Amino acid sequence: MTREPGPRFDETVVLAVRDLTLRVGTRTLVRGLDLTARPGDVVAVTGPNGTGKSTVLRTLAGLRRSEPGAVAYGPAVTEAAGGDRNGIGYAAASLSAPGALTTVEFLRLLARLRGVRETAPDAFGLGACAATPIASLSTGERKKVGVAAAVLHRPALVILDEPFEALDEDSMDVVTRQIEGVRRRGGAVVLCTHRAERTTDVATKILRLGESGSSPDADTT
Template identity: 35%
Template sequence: MRRLTGVAKRYRRGGGPVLSGVDLDIAPGDVVALVGGNGSGKSTLARIVAGLSRPSEGTVTGTPTIGYLPDRFPGGQRFSALDYLTAMGRIGGLPTATGRARARTWLDRLALAGGPDVPLATLSKGNAQKVGLAQALLTEPDLVVLDEPFSGLDPDAHAALGDILDELRRSGSAVVYTEHRADRARGWPPRRTRRGHGPHRAAPHRGSGGAPAVPRRDRPRGRAVRCRRRRARGRRPRG
């Protein structure tokens, strides 16, 4: 589906790498967590996976359809949540009626406060995050890339998102998401862990504990890749 080989990223010529030696193979049904603190390069890696940033070195292959949630939702726009998602659906190739129906379904599933006609400019961080998640899922993509998807969500929305991620991998979609907290990533224990490299040759972190209440054979085939911050000259990475 998507493969990164020897990927490195520099923001300024002559500056140190934000990412180096990243090898990542994403297959249908995979759930991959990119775990690390601020400045570790996990958001940069997510953008490369999503095709929104080019690596300075290495290759990215595979052409899945992709849904992407940025780490900062563009709030303050003069749209209602429903109108915004309908427009994004049209950009993604959906007929207006289909996009509108799917938008209503996702906003209802995520329990958007104020309903689908609420203005984007009035949304709290958590409710804006729900609209962003709906946008990423709207076109039913093969690969969903989510940057800090749990940020700002209330407990009910946390649970709903966990169910959604599980449904995605069961349907054969792959999920890559960034996360500050290793304990939350451990909530998705891997069925199988393969050796690989994250930023700066970080090894995958084997999850344990906090497992969802599903049979072992049905648990997501998940991996957590640790991202570590490296001090480098030049522009500081986001996330």
């Protein structure tokens, strides 16, 4: 998406969103969304199905235009080596990856593309499926691979769409540790999840999306 001059903020802010409106066709999903994410923030986007959670996340990741409104990134994102591409890590609800590559091959490929040192699959709880082709992974394993791909280059802003979906408790703990790792190194995370207990565990702010077209509110937990 085109980077707008956008809202102004001090250098400690990772992400700033002002008066964001999102539409699909003639339908307004979100109107007047305001959000600020600072280092150490974990923002959980919640709301009923159909209120635009995934659309919001795709917009914040720079994969979709906003109309109107402004999405702006702080220096930790824009000045990352390689620019925005390396300053943001995004995991969609469904992993898109070459099915013939094994887990370790896929992570190695991403590491080379991102210009970072290779990360062992064990660090993401993927040791048992390191040699398994992506196409043969379970839904939960694919979810963990997606999260690993989003954080392996240590971006300042990490955006995760349903990171706990289809995971058992141990795997959810692995993902939670990755989120906590982003916080500890001064990054910010924006995620959506239907797992209410995990929202409570990880979130520092909650952004609630209401019925279609209504304005959201942000609460600090």
